[in-house]
Amino acid sequence: DAGVIQSPRHEVTEMGQEVTLRCKPISGHNSLFWYRQTMMRGLELLIYFNNNVPIDDSGMPEDRFSAKMPNASFSTLKIQPSEPRDSAVYFCASKRTGKSYEQYFGPGTRLTVT
Amino acid sequence: ELKVEQNPLFLSMQEGKNYTIYCNYSTTSDRLYWYRQDPGKSLESLFVLLSNGAVKQEGRLMASLDTKARLSTLHITAAVHDLSATYFCAVDIRGGADGLTFGKGTHLIIQP
Numbered sequence: 001d002a003g004v005i006q007s008p009r010h011e012v013t014e015m016g017q018e019v020t021l022r023c024k025p026i027s028g029h030n031s032l033f034w035y036r037q038t039m040m041r042g043l044e045l046l047i048y049f050n051n052n053v054p055i056d057d058s059g060m061p062e063d064r065f066s067a068k069m070p071n072a073s074f075s076t077l078k079i080q081p082s083e084p085r086d087s088a089v090y091f092c093a094s095k096r097t098g099k100s101y102e103q104y105f106g107p108g109t110r111l112t113v114t
Numbered sequence: 115e116l117k118v119e120q121n122p123l124f125l126s127m128q129e130g131k132n133y134t135i136y137c138n139y140s141t142t143s144d145r146l147y148w149y150r151q152d153p154g155k156s157l158e159s160l161f162v163l164l165s166n167g168a169v170k171q172e173g174r175l176m177a178s179l180d181t182k183a184r185l186s187t188l189h190i191t192a193a194v195h196d197l198s199a200t201y202f203c204a205v206d207i208r209g210g211a212d213g214l215t216f217g218k219g220t221h222l223i224i225q226p
Contacts, residue, residue, distance in 0.1 A: 033213050043202065045213035056213065091156065100164060102147055103214065105157040 002026075004106030006092050012112045018080040021109045024073055025094030033093040033103060034067055034077050043091075049075065050097065082113045116141045118205050120217035128225050130192050135220045137186040137203035146179050146186045147214065149202045157202065161188075193224045 005024040013019055025032045033048040047057040049069045057067070064083070069075040079086055089110050093103040117140040127133055137146070144165055149157040161170045163179035163186060170177050174197065176189045186203055200221045204214035 035213075042218045043204075043216040045215070048213045059213070093157075100162065102159040102162045104159065105149075107156050 004092055004094055004104055006090075006106040006109050008109060009107060010110050010112075012114065013082055014114055015083055016081045017113075018078065019082045019086075019111060019113075021077040021090050021092075021111070023075045023077070023092030023106060025075070025092070026104055027073070028096065029094035029104075030072065030097050031095045031103075032069060032075050033095075034075070035091040035093065035105075036088045037091060037108070038088045046077070046090075079111075082111075084113045087111055087113050116143075116205060116215045118203060118215050118217040120201075120203055120220050122220060123218060124221045124223075126223045126225065127193055129194055132192065133190050135188040135190075135201055135203075135222075137188070137217055139184050139186075139203075139205045139215075141205075142181070142184070143205045144179075144181050145206050147204045147206075148177050148186070148188055149204065151200045151202065151219070153200075160201075190222075195224050195226050198222055198224045 007022045031050050034046040035043050036046055037043045046059045047067045048055055052069045065079055067077045089108045091108045092106045095101045095103045119138045121136050146163045148160040150160050151157050161177040166181040168179045174191045179186045200219045202216050202219045204216045206212045206214050
């Protein structure tokens with residue numbers, strides 16, 4: 001199994017630009033999660049989907065952030081417009097539904113907004 | 115609001131020593147997870163603890179869960195340099211299909 005795939009791995013952009021992060025979950029996993037990791041705030045859950053449906057987006061910091069999951073094998077996290085404080089590592093994770101299953105994390109996208 | 119607290123946050127120890135990392139959480143849950151993160155890398159799942167009294171061991175690491183005390187421990191036995199990493203505990207509170215709330219992590223350095 002290829003694991004969770006994220007792209008790009010690194011993104012450098014200027015303030016005000018739109019940024020789109022992509023995630024392909026592990027085949028057969030029907031829950032998908034987006035997290036953000038910073039030194040100051042640690043690991044934070046942004047949003048998660050079950051069976052492609054957004055369940056809880058209360059962790060999305062502002063309206064500038066949006067996420068979609070058009071099908072079981074693809075999700076995007078979009079920031080528009082981006083700001084320097086959005087600089088972080090963004091992780092996507094997936095799991096099978098059921099309490100005995102753990103989340104598997106992708107390699108992350110390191111975002112730098114200048 | 116669920117809070118997850120780890121201590122210590124930083125730990126430097128010598129090879130061959132034993133030590134324990136503690137994870138306290140504020141809301142009832144019977145699901146606790148331990149992850150490892152190497153610098154610049156992703157998170158690797160170590161243990162999934164699903165019930166009160168659960169104990170799991172892998173090599174020099176052993177994790178336990180006391181849901182009544184809302185406490186999990188990660189015990190390191192005879193530490194070796196390769197175990198140097200940041201260790202996170204995480205909790206979910208609603209059935210295993212929800213996102214995780216993480217502790218701030220314990221940055222562990224094991225000196226030869």
